[in-house]
Amino acid sequence: MSWQQFASTLLIAVLFVSTQVKLSESFAVMSVDLGSHFMKIGIVKPGVPMEIVLNLESKRRTPTVIAFKGGDRQFSDMALSTRVKMPVNAYIYLMDIVGKQFDDPAVKLYQERFPFYTLVKDEERSTVIFKVDEETSYSTEELLGMLLEYCKQLAENFAEQTIKDIVVTVPSHFNQAERNSVKEAVHIGGLNLLQLMSVNAAVALNYGVFRRKDFSNKPQYIIFYDMGASSTTASVVGYVLSQSKEDTRDINPQLTIHGVAFDNRLGGLEMTLRFRNYLAEQFNKKKLTKQDVFKNQRSMAKLFKEAERVKMILSANTEHYAQVENLIDNQDMRIKVTRSIFEELNADLFERVTMPIKKALEYSEITLEEIKDVILMGGGTRIPKVQESLLKAVKRKELGKSINTDDAAALGAVYQAAHLSQGFRVKKFIVKEATVYPIVVEFKRQKTGNSKTVKRTLFGRGNTYPVKKVMTFNKHTDDFTFAVGYGDLNFITDDHRKSFHKMFLKNISLTGVGDAYAKHTTAVDYKGVRVHFRMDESGLLHLDGAESIFEQAPDAVNANEESTWSKLGNTLSGFFRGNEESDGMSVNEEGAAEKAASADKETGPTEKGSEDSGDGQSKEKKSEKPQKEDTTAEKKSEKVEKPTEQEQKESDKTPKEDGTKPSDKNQTNTTQGTTKKDETSKVKKPGILKENLKMEIKILDLLPIAEKKLKVSKNRLAELRKKDDEKRALEHSKNELESYIFDMQDKLSQDDYVQCSTEEQREAIRKECSESSDWLYEQDDNTKTEEYVKRLNILKAASKDLLFRVKEMRDRPVMLDTLKSLLNHTEYFYKNLYNHTLGDDPVFTQVEVNTLGKLINETYAWRKNILAEQEKTPLHEKPKLLTEDIALKIRDLDREVNYLVYKAKSYRPKPKVKPDATNSTNSTEKADSEKVKTDSDTEKTTTDSQDTADSQTDKKSEKKPPHRNDGEL
Template sequence: MSPGRLLLVFENQCLCSALCVQVTMRRKMLWALFCLVLALLPSQTAVMSVDLGSEWMKVAIVKPVLPLFLTISPWIIDCVLLDGNPYSISCLFFMYSQLLTSINNPKFVYRYLQSLLGKKHDNPQVAFYQKRFSEHQLVKDASRGTVVFRNSEIMQYSPEELLGMVLNYSRGLAQDFAEQPIKDAVITVPAFFNQAERRAVLQAAQMAGVKVLQLINDNTAVALNYGVFRRKDINSTAQNMMFYDMGSGSTTATIVTYQTVKTKDSGTQPQLQIRGVGFDRSLGGFEMDLRLRDHLAKLFNEQKKTKKDVRENHRAMAKLLKEAQRLKTVLSANAEFMAQVEGLLDEMDFKAKVTRVEFEALCADLFERVPGPVQEALSSAEMSLDEIEQVILVGGSTRVPKVQEVLLKSVGKEELGKNINADEAAAMGAVYQAAALSKAFKVKPFLVREAAVFPIQVEFTRETEDEDGSRSLKHNKRILFQRMAPYPQRKVITFNRYTDDFAFDINYGDLSFLGQNDLSVFGSLNLTTVQLSGVSSSFQKHMDAESKGIKAHFNMDESGMLLLDRVESVFETIVEEKDEESTLTKLGNTISSLFGGGSSEPNANVTEPVQDEEEVPSESGKEQSKEEAEAKEEEKEAKEAAEEEKEAAAEEKEAAEEEKAAGKEEKDAAAAKKAKPQKRTKFSEDVSVELQVNDILNPSLEAIASSNKKLQDLTDRDLEKQEREKTLNSLEAFIFETQDKMYQEEYQAVVSEEEKETITTKLSEASAWMDEDGYSAVTKELREKLQELRKLCKAMFFRVEERRKWPDHLAALESMLNHSSFFLRSVKLTPEDDQIFTEVELKTLDRVINETITWKNDTVAEQEKRSPTERPVLLSKDIESKLSLLDREVHYLLNKAKFAKPRAKAKANSTVSESSSKPTGQNTDSSSQSQPKDETASTGTSAKATILLHVQIGTQVSYNFSLHKWESNGKE
């Protein structure tokens, strides 16, 4: 054995015990980790989507092994009234009782919050909301300048907090169906939401503890849902579709292109790309409802049933709004309808006929605006209607016949597409995207390319020198994202002329395509001011290197949020390449590194290449900027200098040829050294960034913590309210059901007159207490009263329950004893040579059977002597214990017999040996040899047949307690 192998064996022997311990510990740790992963995995597999419409909210979930689930609910938040005073906001706002609250107490109902997200108090949209819902008091947030709902000094809620309650309840709905916690979600938002509005949704999700995987535009979610179910129809030929979505609060028209594209990772896959978007923020079904409501109010006032003006009564107007919504739905299928409201005002009923012609006249100007989003979408996509293959309807308000009539005429198609679920499409598309983003699911890829509706640009000022030598400030603009630019996408802007600290602004670009109303409610056009520091110090630190500018890296993520990733100063330096190492030197270095010769610490001076991103070009227009002109001038001068150097080199070459041979070698060596290759290397240094938000200030950490606490307190109150109602219902049900049971025969048979009187009295007292104080009692009092009554009736219920179980349990025990006894007798009849059970096993079963029979007879006899009102001695749990013991003993013997092999007799073995020892060709008596074998086989078979007479060999045997019989693989 070689010394190397001896050393290896010695080391293995020395480390053997340590390795065994390490392997064992490692296996235990891996097993514990595996169990932990299994425990955590189910709680993180389900994901959900929330479609935040103006009026309706849709929640969809996806969970392994289950299909997609979706629920549609009205988006209403109401306050709970206690003694006439609101004490909390209830998140149980999706049920019919909460819809009634919007009629009875409209002041404490919050709806259509979407239009207030990301808006300052002086925004015209806030005044428009106040006009629609005059019952609310909207005040200004002193710290942020946004809107706050104020009902009292205590009850003040921002739209983000109210939206957080909506998301929290949405998650509750999803978790109840999924039966596991859910944190990840994809939330839909209107395509026209700007940066401030999207941040408001993210802040609301943060308050609710929901992790947002993506904010997806609702039109994109609809397009994704449409494309997912038509994958086979998508090919390399572009297909242009238009989705016209008229909801309750707004209208959007979207042009989408479907086609297959090649990807590096997954080959050819289908893709949708948003090409054009047009919208109208205030065109929707709710405006139609309001106009119908005002028309009904006018008709009621004309009837002169009361001196009061119905428009001044918020509750009456809420009733008319509900009737107007019903009326609009009915008029979509009928030419006229009779509107009626009972007890509208001063107990006076209202009834009036409204026709579809009247409705269309009331909303004539709204119908004229229907084609607007279509034309705007075509303009942004730079397409014509001839390029659109189909116009597909989405949204509930597209069901209005006049809307379809005007839209069909404007698009010039034969018909409108109705091959998609107008209500569920956005939620189902969003939940598909949630599954694609989640690591717990693997779905077929479907590429999505969103589009930025509003352009974004960077603006900065720079000092320049004019032709006359004077210096002035010049305002520069760089387009960061053009209108309809696809995202997610990264961009980088380079500032070449700055060597000191400076600032630049991020603003919206040209919004001239917006109407005057949309522009007035848009909000601030200035997004962020970025102040950079550390620019000057980076230049002083790298004075020997060539500056390549200050690069700002931007990212518009999947949610359409613009982020500034980092800002860095980029420099370039010249590094001489090392001489080519010989093969032996490389081999030596490699061997040296294998034996620890190399350094494991990274070199602090190693430069990394700058990330290659899309460079945003400087502004180009009709005139060329001065910066570009200077750059071209420098380039020209550099070319002239290069030509001069070439001429000088030629002259030097001619002079070199005339030199003597002795000096030629030295000059050749110098020239070779001069021509040594050089490498240009870029490196960067981060610049400090300070951001100042200019549109809507983000809430402070203290404000976020306060909002989280407020939402948690409200959630706890809701849970407490639910618990109280549950306990109250349980107490009421217990009292009524027990009072009824006291008149039933099976209960009267087990209670004495004294016990019956006590129970009846206590139930009557509890019923009277419920009528007087129970409905205002707290949860603790209700729970204590319920526990007191249950404790009082516990003995009675126990006796009744035991008497119900006796017949079935005793019949099962009797059947088990019969089968066990028969099995034991069958086993004992087996010949001793074929017996497969030991004497101890048979005696154990015999003892168990006898003890069970004795216990049964004695206990039944003792129970018959006792009064039905006394605690029984024959208990169902004892019978079940005896059944289990018998079943265990019999199953043990049955399983042993099932796998037992027949014994081969000695005579048969000897005969076989003798026959095999005879020489070849010697005749034998075939009858004398085959007879013992037949006897052995017959004996073994008969033994098994005797042992397992009532079961089939090789099957799984069990006893069915409910049917009182033995079963074998589901058969008796």
């Protein structure tokens, strides 16, 4: 290989590696199944498919708890330990109150369950603030952001690269405020949110990804039942193969959430709290101390931990002993509990177990017979009584347990993260989540003397998303205001309904409507105001814009000569339109608005009189019914709009549609062609004009965190993160110094180290280790990391020479054996070179052979002399023969041999020249007469061939292999 080829290859390799490093650094994505009790972290990176990240304790799930001790943050098991010792410093079950107002019933329940927290009201957003002291307080979003930041750190340590993109799971019953709060927590944690994914959808995706071949065009329905720590959810999910609208050959599986029902107060936490209170009552009955254990928060935290442990044991055993050492006043607790006692304590909760399944089936309009399987999720489903109740409800012999209840949501979410990211190409699996709470639009009719309020459903309950919709206000010609909020919530409990403090989410004021109408109404037909709504992948509502729509009159040669029938039609249309009592509003999925506008020209406004007759409620309910299989791709709105479907049909009517008989088609072909050509030149299709409107949005629901406060939160997390990094660096330096001291003290007694040192040398190192050990244990918490590093460097300098001598002594025999083996092989190769130096066309020159022989002799001589010197050198002194010198001799031999081997492989012998053959059919007389001429030609040919061969040899010699003395390749 030439230097040019080598350099090119090396450059390509470096570019490839650097490209792969950059790509891989940006490719890794993560997910977090953010539960109330535990959180699980999923990751995907190049070379590592979906995997669960282990925490520092090598566990697959991490407690959702953060604690503060001495100004330092604690996570995972360390935080749980702090929770038992100092409950007020550890924050748990944050998902139960995120995004909720301070006067929410859920916040009141949270305060009753954990009375040791000091909760205060955020004056700006009316949310919950955890007050630590007079100077320090944390919002729920900040604490969740810290937990997500910790998850990011664990994922990055696992992936060994930076991670930015994340998908976070949330309960399907989270409303707009709760979802927005989690989104802000992700932002505070320094991550880029790809999607908020409902837990039921993530589990369903994980189930479907590994069963792609099981799905067909016939829908397959599965119930996923999830009982977590704080809530219970049942989801009816349908799987079907969906054909892409853009490419009919593109067929992918699709899951659709057809029905969701939940109980947001039914979960494992409530059962554990009741069990804890039972243990406290039993302990008080024994009267081992005068104190009431209920009033001691530390004792109650110990009982909570024990109740959780015993609850899990009773899932597999019928009885067990609950025991806590030094519960209070140095008194231990030991109480026998049984599964029947646990079931009696939670009897009313077990009665509610089956209700979510019944409601989910009822709303989805899917019968139990159509359900293929009932899959269990969540830790609460491990309780035998829960499984017993479910078996009776679904009338089955067994329940599905084919997925990992702990990992399924995190793995499904990370698959979605890989799909949404730019760095991975995964098999497409369409996910259609369902709207849990209906979204409506409320506005006043713009009519003189009538200010009646109209309410219309925008996103009905059970509508799938992501989706875009357009609402058209046909009658509004002046600036107006409308509100967007929740619809009918009678399907949830009263306590849950109280969480929706304000039924309206936003109030939108549109300006510029009157100006646009005045500008265009004299020349064009007014089609109304269109407002574009979008429900994104995270289930969050967005307003993307608003515009006034006008339809231009078609241009014609005789545009001013309007036909009598046209005038009559317009007169009648205006007459009937003026007497209609509709609200002048219609709702369509985006992309269908043009069709609705065109239809309105002939049929008038939709939903006529619905606000007066009461039909609106029935229509709203009808629109809320779930769409069983929604495979329609959403179209994007276009600024330049095409003719409507009806107009296209009218302009492209066939002769048959015009009343012409098929038999007359050929006869009238020429006439029709001329007529159509004339009509095309005279009549043009109407165009659409748009005037963008200004929107002023007033948020009526939970306000977003102010930019200033958001910056303060980020800075606070940055300071805490810096402090955590400094603490880790300090602990690492302490541990490294301590480990080095113990390691050196142990090595000084080992044989190799004794041989390579004198007693004085070892004593000097022992003294340094002893002084460093004493110094280490004398330091307080104020000692900086640099001091430990400095002390470690002093110790390393004192032992450096000894470590070097021992290493040389151990590595020297191996290197000498390698050199000896290479010399033997090189010498054998050298002896065979002479066979290739003979003849007119030798492979090697004599100089090359002599050079190799000389190198072999010099290496033998060097080895002999240096070994003699090394034998005279004591082991406790610096060695004369270094492994580095042996490596250089090995390199020289290897380079010279590789050069000769490369030349042998590249060798091509000179071509042999053959004389031209004479024609065997020629007569002997002709051959004899031309003998002299033939001999002359042959001689000439031989000479020419020799010249050609010499020329080729000269050209070949110009392309030489790299010289052996040019340096190491």
